[in-house]
Amino acid sequence: MILDFKVKTRLLISRFSEIDMKKYGVLYCIACYFLFEGFFGLYHFCNALMSNDWRAQLSFGSLVQLGFLFSGIGLLLRKGWGWNFAIFFNFFILGYGFLNIAGYFMLEPSGRFIFKGGADFLLAGLIFIYLLRTTTKAMFPESPVSLFILGFPLAMNGIVGHSDNAGVGYFWLLMSIVGIAIMAKGGQQLRKP
Numbered sequence: 371m372i373l374d375f376k377v378k379t380r381l382l383i384s385r386f387s388e389i390d391m392k393k394y395g396v397l398y399c400i401a402c403y404f405l406f407e408g409f410f411g412l413y414h415f416c417n418a419l420m421s422n423d424w425r426a427q428l429s430f431g432s433l434v435q436l437g438f439l440f441s442g443i444g445l446l447l448r449k450g451w452g453w454n455f456a457i458f459f460n461f462f463i464l465g466y467g468f469l470n471i472a473g474y475f476m477l478e479p480s481g482r483f484i485f486k487g488g489a490d491f492l493l494a495g496l497i498f499i500y501l502l503r504t505t506t507k508a509m510f511p512e513s514p515v516s517l518f519i520l521g522f523p524l525a526m527n528g529i530v531g532h533s534d535n536a537g538v539g540y541f542w543l544l545m546s547i548v549g550i551a552i553m554a555k556g557g558q559q560l561r562k563p
Contacts, residue, residue: 397445397448398446400501401442401452402442404442405446408439408442411435412439438459444456448510451513454517463493464498467488467491467493467494468491470483470488470490471487514555516556517555521549524546524549525553528543
């Protein structure tokens with residue numbers, strides 16, 4: 371019984387050869403990070419459902435956590451849609467880090483704001499640097515449909531969203547421009563022979 375377990379374990383470990391881990395090791399770590407973020411968010415969502423606080427959790431944040439989960443799965447499978455989702459949802463980590471750093475300067479100079487914001491900002495920056503390298507992009511096939519899936523809600527939210535505040539109005543305009551640009555990139559990939 372123990373010998374059988376050792377043989378199965380060695381076979382499983384041999385599937386991830388040294389060459390494979392050298393080539394895809396960082397990618398697997400990033401995918402595991404996205405999976406952890408997704409499962410952690412779903413854990414909090416389920417806890418809120420159990421405590422009848424589901425209205426507080428049924429928000430944009432729960433969709434972002436689901437997106438982290440999808441992007442982690444896509445990166446592990448090395449699919450083009452996984453790369454697109456990872457880039458898209460990594461912007462949320464970057465934005466959250468920026469908001470924490472801004473909270474340090476605007477709300478209260480607390481160590482938790484600057485540490486959490488700096489860590490998120492640094493982590494998102496490193497993930498962007500790795501995922502946007504040409505050698506990393508070459509590992510993934512193009513996925514124009516996922517670009518449409520990601521760009522359409524951004525463009526629609528930007529077009530529909532209105533505010534009396536000029537800063538928020540410019541944010542909605544920027545969001546619609548980014549969404550349309552993402553959809554245009556998907557259309558460009560669809561037209562390639």
